[in-house]
Amino acid sequence: MRHLAIIGSGPAGYYTAEAAQKAFGDDVHIDIIDRLPVPYGLIRFGVAPDHQSIKNVSRRYEKVALTDNVRFVGNVSVGDDISIAELQELYDAVILATGAPNDRTLEIPGSELDGVIGSAAFVGWYNGHPDFTELNPPLDGKNVVVVGNGNVALDVARILAKTETEFAGSDIVGHALEALKASNVEKITLLGRRGPHQIAMTPKELGELGKLTRACPRINPDDMPDEGDDAMLEPGMRKSVTHLRAYAAIPEEYRADKSVEIDFDFFAMPVEIQGDGKVEAVVVEETELDTDMRSNGTGNRTTIPCDMLISCIGYRTPPIEGVPYEHGRGRFASDEGRIMPGLYCVGWARRGPTGTIGTNRPDGYAIADMIAEDIGNGAGKQGREGLDALLKSRGTDLVTFRDWKNIEQAEIGRARDGAPREKFVDVEDMIKARGVM
Numbered sequence: 138m139r140h141l142a143i144i145g146s147g148p149a150g151y152y153t154a155e156a157a158q159k160a161f162g163d164d165v166h167i168d169i170i171d172r173l174p175v176p177y178g179l180i181r182f183g184v185a186p187d188h189q190s191i192k193n194v195s196r197r198y199e200k201v202a203l204t205d206n207v208r209f210v211g212n213v214s215v216g217d218d219i220s221i222a223e224l225q226e227l228y229d230a231v232i233l234a235t236g237a238p239n240d241r242t243l244e245i246p247g248s249e250l251d252g253v254i255g256s257a258a259f260v261g262w263y264n265g266h267p268d269f270t271e272l273n274p275p276l277d278g279k280n281v282v283v284v285g286n287g288n289v290a291l292d293v294a295r296i297l298a299k300t301e302t303e304f305a306g307s308d309i310v311g312h313a314l315e316a317l318k319a320s321n322v323e324k325i326t327l328l329g330r331r332g333p334h335q336i337a338m339t340p341k342e343l344g345e346l347g348k349l350t351r352a353c354p355r356i357n358p359d360d361m362p363d364e365g366d367d368a369m370l371e372p373g374m375r376k377s378v379t380h381l382r383a384y385a386a387i388p389e390e391y392r393a394d395k396s397v398e399i400d401f402d403f404f405a406m407p408v409e410i411q412g413d414g415k416v417e418a419v420v421v422e423e424t425e426l427d428t429d430m431r432s433n434g435t436g437n438r439t440t441i442p443c444d445m446l447i448s449c450i451g452y453r454t455p456p457i458e459g460v461p462y463e464h465g466r467g468r469f470a471s472d473e474g475r476i477m478p479g480l481y482c483v484g485w486a487r488r489g490p491t492g493t494i495g496t497n498r499p500d501g502y503a504i505a506d507m508i509a510e511d512i513g514n515g516a517g518k519q520g521r522e523g524l525d526a527l528l529k530s531r532g533t534d535l536v537t538f539r540d541w542k543n544i545e546q547a548e549i550g551r552a553r554d555g556a557p558r559e560k561f562v563d564v565e566d567m568i569k570a571r572g573v574m
């Protein structure tokens with residue numbers, strides 16, 4: 138028997154488990170360990186609550202979870218309840234599928250002011266991550282600045298702009314829906330340090346901004362490159378730029394009944410955040426691109442009012458003591474996922490926060506092949522029996538997949554009308570709910 142421990146129950150974790158099942162058949166036991174009592178990581182806490190069709194991928198993970206040789210071990214924090222070294226003693230392979238839940242921070246003066254928020258915190262808040270329940274983002278001001286031109290910036294802008302009705306069918310958590318209903322936000326400025334041809338926004342997601350009830354995008358047509366240059370773009374990017382061109386052509390009359398503006402400010406780099414205790418304004422420097430398409434400041438600076446700034450500039454994997462780490466890239470140091478024989482990383486923890494959810498599938502399969510090469514038939518380790526004994530001796534209360542199904546039922550049962558669930562946002566409440574059935 139081979140024993141595998143996967144740390145993290147998001148897409149990278151479940152695709153790796155699926156691949157290991159395919160590779161080893163019945164001859165493997167896989168424990169998927171998560172610090173929270175609920176599974177699915179990024180799917181539950183990262184994917185936007187109004188993108189339920191994307192969240193449905195969790196059904197595929199559930200199929201894996203319900204097989205005999207896979208186990209969910211929730212409410213166990215690696216680093217606190219058990220160390221990596223202990224797991225390596227117990228399992229033939231330990232796979233870090235811990236994602237990249239920490240924000241890359243804006244290293245500019247003023248970024249410590251109140252009202253400056255990273256996307257991990259803001260997204261976690263509206264998705265009910267227990268770490269961010271108390272965020273209370275300041276939604277009483279009119280002006281929000283969102284830094285970054287990727288899909289997370291789009292998610293954040295869209296969530297800020299939607300009306301209550303537009304959240305029908307979503308699983309946005311109650312505290313966020315209530316706060317957004319009372320929001321005074323009128324202008325959302327998306328700051329891109331480069332131009333329309335350098336955005337990291339995908340067409341479907343960008344297209345959604347043009348269909349909002351009370352909000353309308355605004356783009357200065359002068360920022361758009363010559364239309365003929367679009368031919369050089371790859372097809373997905375060309376589609377995205379087509380949306381930008383449509384937004385740049387929106388006539389003023391169309392805006393008359395729109396109360397929220399989503400302003401794309403290209404070639405604009407934040408250089409300072411100003412305010413007395415809390416953010417009040419952002420100093421933005423105009424940029425131009427060099428021949429390598431890198432942005433360089435021109436020295437022309439303007440100040441824009443700002444009541445809340447949300448930076449959506451990428452994520453980092455939290456380091457784990459004793460595991461080699463690439464500080465510059467914010468991920469574990471590995472050779473294609475092999476940190477050392479017996480210790481691996483996969484998904485965003487391996488390659489950084491790029492790609493779609495599906496990108497994690499080939500990643501998982503590649504790691505399973507590598508593990509097969511390294512561990513042979515296994516070294517007679519204790520695996521899950523050893524883990525259970527150790528956690529019991531430490532009084533750790535582990536949450537099983539069956540418990541999760543009870544929690545899930547309780548969340549479905551308390552959903553508001555039309556919503557798929559009302560998530561528990563507190564670990565204690567999650568744990569209490571496992572006993573409801």
Ligand code: NAP
Binds near residue numbers: 337452490
């Ligand atoms: P991203 O795609 O890497 O975009 C980050 C953005 O931040 C880029 O526009 C980047 O500009 C900008 N940026 C970085 N550092 C900056 C700085 N110091 N100052 C100003 N701007 C800065 O990251 P993301 O939006 O966090 O998304 C992460 C991954 O999740 C992506 O693969 C994304 O596609 C995926 N995702 C997908 C969906 C979906 O499919 N619905 C939703 C959310 C996220 P430069 O290009 O100039 O570096």
